Amino acid sequence: MQLRDNGLRFSPVTVALHWVVAFALLGIFGLQLVIGHACGEAMRIELGKVQNLLGLMLFLVSIYRFWARITSYHPLPVGTPNPIEVIISRSVAVALALAMVLLPVAVWASRAAAGEGVQMPGGWSIPTLLPANAVLKRVVDILFNIGASAFLAGLALHLFGAVKNHFLLKNNTLKRMLGKHVEL
């Protein structure tokens, strides 16, 4: 099995992890909505733990994805795209992968600075290695908000590119990320 991407195709590992990350993100966003509407503190705490678990999973997978992304060749684009669009789409993809490493760290740092641990289901928790510090928390929260906003903008561009390629340009870009073998 091809373990790393090359200039001709994505590896099955990349394809699988792409969708793991996508569904983990959907799960985190969905849980945030549910937590907002949940009745009862106990329910909110339990859902928060599941959300934290998804965040931890996202963080660990994203470390590998980012490393793999910057140390592998990327498959050639499908069709004859505008070079500027290729530069933008690839930059956005790398930035998203990096953001999914940094944003969970920022969440952990923010909670640690607030003196809270990151609780996991089953009574586990991620240790707080930083001292409780209100100023540090404020700084981390500001950085998180900037990063999260940029991440959401990048995600929107990424989704727009996928939709444009699939429905407007009718090429195999999205299908390739769904595991279809596209001969280049």
Place this chain on the structure above:
Amino acid sequence: MNEARFDFAGNAITRLCGVKYPIFLGGMAAISGPQLVAAVANAGGMGVLGGLRLPPLALRRWIEQTRALTDQPIGVNLVPQFGGPDVFEAQFQVILKEKPKLLSLFYAEKYAADMIARAKDAGLVVMVQAGSVELAHIAIAQGADIIVAQGSESGGHLNRGTIGIMPLLTSILAVAEGRPVLAAGGIVNGGDVRALMSLGACGVVVGTAFIATDESNAHPLYKQKIVEATTDDTEYRTGYSFGWTYGTPHRVIPNRDKWNLLRFIGGGARAIDKPRMAKKLSLYAGQGVGKIHSVVPAAERVAELALGLPETTTAVHPWSSVEPEIRMHT
């Protein structure tokens, strides 16, 4: 047009490659497509397809399309750096199967030791572009049949492009062990051809002048910029150019629009690209650009260049007298 020049007697390069004139089209990515390559080949030159950035299937299609337009020998230029070793190997497999007459390599030092031998075993003539004597030495050691002395006057990407064509050509000739050496860089007309062949070049490689031809894949606005540019207008850069490692040297007509961030990117605009690409990028061009005054058919450009060929040729190097088949396997 001087029709008498069409009686050029030929030299080592023309015999090796099976072409009428030792005038080679630069294998410019996306620009040197089937129409341009076929037009140059039909006019007696060596048309070289720009294989860089072409996925293997597209490369095969381009070769087929070119062959539908000409029965003359053609070449393909590959740059292994782009896309990684798997893309290059897949492209190379297409080359081995389709067997164009010539394989042109650029920035291929890491791969060429293996590739040149395989290409020659398949019966291809292998040409390597070198911008320094050291790179020429490497190419010779790796078995290249033809060395291109790529002077710093050249447009587009340079390897590494800090030496002018006159000192580079003569220095490479001194170490070429009799191999034919082509000159590249700022060559746009017969006078340039005459000057470089008088220095010992076996022929020339021409890029920018062929961008401004009817058959090139360049965007009309790109051709227009080539026609309008003066000799002073090009710039040597080592910043970013699309698809290349940051820092790869290249020569462009710089875009000077203050608020246009794309001006920092070197590139070529294809006919299929939106006009803003040609308007905003810094476009590849060589220092001969000031002598290009119109967009003409490629055959006319070849004829214009052929005016500079010597009317009779003398076998200067012992290499010239060796049969191509023997030479390719040495």
